[in-house]
Amino acid sequence: MHVVAWVLFVGLCIKAGAILVSFLVSVFVNPAGASNLYNGLNLSALMQYDTGHYQSVVLTVFFLTAAKAYVFYLAIKIFQKINLIEPFSEDVGKLINGIAYTTLSIGFLSIVGSSYAKWLNKRAGDDVIQGMFGESAEFLLLGAVIFMIATVFHRGIELQKENSLTI
Amino acid sequence: MAKRKMSLNELSEKVDITLSNLSILKTGKAKAMRFSTLEAICKALNCQPGDILEYLE
Numbered sequence: 001m002h003v004v005a006w007v008l009f010v011g012l013c014i015k016a017g018a019i020l021v022s023f024l025v026s027v028f029v030n031p032a033g034a035s036n037l038y039n040g041l042n043l044s045a046l047m048q049y050d051t052g053h054y055q056s057v058v059l060t061v062f063f064l065t066a067a068k069a070y071v072f073y074l075a076i077k078i079f080q081k082i083n084l085i086e087p088f089s090e091d092v093g094k095l096i097n098g099i100a101y102t103t104l105s106i107g108f109l110s111i112v113g114s115s116y117a118k119w120l121n122k123r124a125g126d127d128v129i130q131g132m133f134g135e136s137a138e139f140l141l142l143g144a145v146i147f148m149i150a151t152v153f154h155r156g157i158e159l160q161k162e163n164s165l166t167i
Numbered sequence: 168m169a170k171r172k173m174s175l176n177e178l179s180e181k182v183d184i185t186l187s188n189l190s191i192l193k194t195g196k197a198k199a200m201r202f203s204t205l206e207a208i209c210k211a212l213n214c215q216p217g218d219i220l221e222y223l224e
Contacts, residue, residue, distance in 0.1 A: 165198040167188045 012069035088156035104143035110136030
């Protein structure tokens with residue numbers, strides 16, 4: 001799992017970096033860069049329609065990808081810090097909380113992005129934008145589940161503390 | 168312990184509890200105490216639980 005988390009983290013970092021670099025190139029150097037932002041993502045129609053909307057859509061996608069990478073960074077930290085003899089530590093509890101809040105934020109940002117894309121689709125007529133924010137409900141559900149796990153984990157920390165003070 | 172002239176080290180060896188745990192007991196930081204620990208301490212000090220436990224408000 002540790003290796004999988006590392007692979008996903010590096011992959012998402014590369015994706016976020018590629019989107020950011022292509023975006024900066026398309027805005028400041030060559031507007032033709034919008035035709036292939038990342039892995040064939042073509043937003044040239046949106047850029048021609050309105051540069052402001054183009055910038056906000058790409059930045060939302062960038063922040064979503066960066067937040068997903070951050071979730072896997074926290075997962076890697078958990079794998080590094082977890083001690084199976086006394087698993088319920090404050091550090092791991094904070095990291096699980098961090099994952100829960102970040103995943104919920106990703107869910108909310110995806111919903112906002114998705115609604116924005118629908119609104120833009122009606123005006124700009126670009127179908128590509130709508131498919132970019134697909135997993136909003138899944139992330140909200142995942143965030144809620146992780147939040148419940150974090151709550152149970154905090155109870156575990158209290159019980160472990162009590163247990164270590166029972167002599 | 169003072170009446171029995173027993174040091175913390177000696178008691179820890181007799182009841183098989185670490186010095187840090189005995190210190191937690193002595194300072195009142197412990198949240199709970201196992202019956203087996205209470206029994207071992209009473210046996211080592213030759214006393215009753217009431218002699219080593221006290222209720223304070």
